[in-house]
Amino acid sequence: MPRTVRPTAFGTPEVLEIAQTPVPLPATDGVVVRVRAAGVNPIDWKLYSGAFHTVDDKHKDSAGVAGALPRLGLECAGVVTATGPEASGARVGDEVIVYPATGAYADYVAAPVTSLIPKPPGLPWCEAGALMLAGTTAAHALHATAVEEGDTVLVHGGSGGVGLMAVQLAADLGATVLATAAERNHELLRGLGAIPVRYGAGLLDRVRAAAPDGVTAAVDCVGTDEALDTSVQLVADRRRIASITGTDRRAAAGIKVIGNGPGQDAGVDVRRAARAGLAERAGQGGLRVLIDAVHPLEEAARAHRAGIDGHAPGKLVLVP
Numbered sequence: 001m002p003r004t005v006r007p008t009a010f011g012t013p014e015v016l017e018i019a020q021t022p023v024p025l026p027a028t029d030g031v032v033v034r035v036r037a038a039g040v041n042p043i044d045w046k047l048y049s050g051a052f053h054t055v056d057d058k059h060k061d062s063a064g065v066a067g068a069l070p071r072l073g074l075e076c077a078g079v080v081t082a083t084g085p086e087a088s089g090a091r092v093g094d095e096v097i098v099y100p101a102t103g104a105y106a107d108y109v110a111a112p113v114t115s116l117i118p119k120p121p122g123l124p125w126c127e128a129g130a131l132m133l134a135g136t137t138a139a140h141a142l143h144a145t146a147v148e149e150g151d152t153v154l155v156h157g158g159s160g161g162v163g164l165m166a167v168q169l170a171a172d173l174g175a176t177v178l179a180t181a182a183e184r185n186h187e188l189l190r191g192l193g194a195i196p197v198r199y200g201a202g203l204l205d206r207v208r209a210a211a212p213d214g215v216t217a218a219v220d221c222v223g224t225d226e227a228l229d230t231s232v233q234l235v236a237d238r239r240r241i242a243s244i245t246g247t248d249r250r251a252a253a254g255i256k257v258i259g260n261g262p263g264q265d266a267g268v269d270v271r272r273a274a275r276a277g278l279a280e281r282a283g284q285g286g287l288r289v290l291i292d293a294v295h296p297l298e299e300a301a302r303a304h305r306a307g308i309d310g311h312a313p314g315k316l317v318l319v320p
């Protein structure tokens with residue numbers, strides 16, 4: 001029987017269980033994909049943490065509305081095993097990336113054809129399954145801040161999943177890239193074309209010293225007050241500062257907050273349009289998808305614990 005990882009309650013990773021679930025049926029305009037690798041993202045544990053609404057013991061929010069437990073896994077790569085009658089362009093046996101996906105922490109996932117991107121033949125399964133959420137977010141952030149050749153862009157959290165993508169994509173655009181990270185990750189960032197800067201007290205002075213001609217744009221992949229305060233002090237035009245982690249302070253500062261939260265710019269079209277180019281570049285080796293650890297599906301809770309506690313640079317991946 002196929003398996004699905006699902007939360008049994010709102011809470012910490014310990015609430016995750018493996019359930020036996022039937023192979024899904026394809027929608028009329030959709031497919032079923034045998035998952036080979038599913039990317040793990042912070043949103044996955046946030047969704048069942050209760051962070052997005054107050055949940056009581058009976059899984060009801062503060063307004064008394066029952067909170068539906070989420071289906072986990074927003075991205076994966078795998079092989080098409082079934083197609084709906086109107087699933088134009090998709091064939092059984094196609095090797096695909098699925099993004100956005102719903103419920104990809106599983107042996108099989110159903111998805112609309114609009115979520116399929118051909119997997120480049122040279123791109124390994126784990127890299128393919130973990131490329132899109134971080135990649136499209138980074139592409140959106142650089143688009144929102146209009147980063148182009150000649151810019152000097154500061155990426156906060158440059159060694160994270162999204163940060164590593166933002167660093168590479170910004171460097172590809174011809175920008176000078178400064179990236180904040182713990183010192184142990186500086187060599188990695190240098191190898192990707194960035195000037196690494198240690199975060200923490202004194203960050204503003206260190207960035208100024210590293211970029212004497214100034215900083216023209218900033219992308220915050222961390223969400224700290226330090227990242228916000230440093231960005232607004234360095235970048236003259238607040239429309240050229242984007243954060244992927246929304247807080248009230250960020251909205252009040254007049255910077256761009258991107259994502260799916262209330263009042264944020266979801267960038268659906270920008271992200272959708274970025275997918276093919278990301279796949280192509282990753283397939284040709286021009287965009288690296290760093291993998292920290294690969295866990296079997298049964299170890300989803302362990303992967304989430306590693307994500308929450310902090311881990312080495314690179315994506316966490318689940319393989320069925």
Ligand SMILES: NC(=O)c1ccc[n+]([C@@H]2O[C@H](COP(=O)([O-])OP(=O)(O)OC[C@H]3O[C@@H](n4cnc5c(N)ncnc54)[C@H](OP(=O)(O)O)[C@@H]3O)[C@@H](O)[C@H]2O)c1
Binds near residue numbers: 180244
């Ligand atoms: N809005 C959106 O569409 C969207 C999309 C994806 C993710 N997100 C959110 O963005 C955040 C990052 O996601 P991710 O996947 O990149 O996470 P991640 O892979 O866990 O990376 C987090 C990074 O933050 C760095 N970090 C920790 N403390 C820091 C500090 N005080 N200052 C600067 N950097 C610090 C760490 O770098 P070191 O190891 O070098 O310390 C780590 O590499 C999460 O909150 C996630 O939910 C939003």
